[in-house]
Amino acid sequence: MYIWFLIGRIMLGFYYLYSGVHGFTMLSALSEMAAAKGTPAPGFLVFVAHVLLIVAGVCILTGYKPVAGVIALVLFLLPVTFIMHAFWAEKPAAQMNQMIHFTKNLALLGSALMFLAIPRPWPYSIENYRMRKRVEARRTREALPA
Template sequence: MDIVFLVARILFALIFLLSAVGHLTQSDAMAQYAAYKGAPGGKAGVILSGVAMGIGALMVLLGVFGDLGSLLVAATLIPISLFMHAHWKESDAQAKQTEQVSFNKNIGLIGGALALFLLFASTGADMGLTITGPLFAIG
C-alpha cells in the first residue's frame, strides 16, 4: 500500500509542480491574464501562488508535513478558482463552459487535497514512504 500512496502523491503533486514552474517562468504573461480576469495581486500574486503551489506540492510529494502541504495546495486553489474560473461572469457560452470545466476540476482537486490532508493527519507516521510525520494529528 505504501507504493500506491506514493504513486498517488506523485500524480497529485505533478500538476501543481508543473503549474508552479509556469507561474514562475511566465509570470509577466500570467499577470496580464490575471488582470484581464480581474484577479488581485498582479505579478506578485502570480509569483506567490506559484511558490505556494510548488512548496505545497513538494511537501505532499516528499512526505514532509504532507498534511500542511495538502492544506497549502487547497488554500491556493480556492482564490484561483473564484477569480480565474468565474464561469458565472461569462456571457459567451463557449467561454462559460470552458471556465466551468476548469472551476469544477479545481473543486475536485481541492477535495483531493483535503482527502490527502485527512489521510496524512489521521494515519500519521504509519503512512510509509514519507520523510516526516504529519504536523497536525487527528483522531
C-alpha cells in the same frame, strides 16, 4: 496497498510541482490574465500562487509536512477557482472552458482535503524515515549499559 498511495502521491506531487515551476515561465501573461479578472496586485499574487503550488508539490511528493502542503493548496485553489474560473460571469463562448477548470479545481481541492484523513507519518515519506531513525536511536540508547 501503500505502494498505490505512493504512486498517487508522486503523480499528484509532480503535477503541482510542474505547474508551479512552469507558471514562473509565464508570470507576465498570467499576471495580465489575473489583472483582466480584477485581481489586485496581480504580479505579486501570481508569483505567490506559484510558490504555493511548489510548496504543495514538494510536501505531497516527499510526505514532509503534508498539512502545510494541503494549506498551500487550499490557499491557492480557493481564490483561483472562484476568481479566475468564474464561469457564470463569462460570455457563453467561454463558459464551458471555465466550467471545466472550475470543476477540475474543486476536484483537486477535494483530493487535497482527503490527505488530511491519512494518518501520519505517511508510508514512504520523509516524516516516516525521520520517525524510524528517532526510534532506532532511542532503542540504541536504551540498549547501552548504564
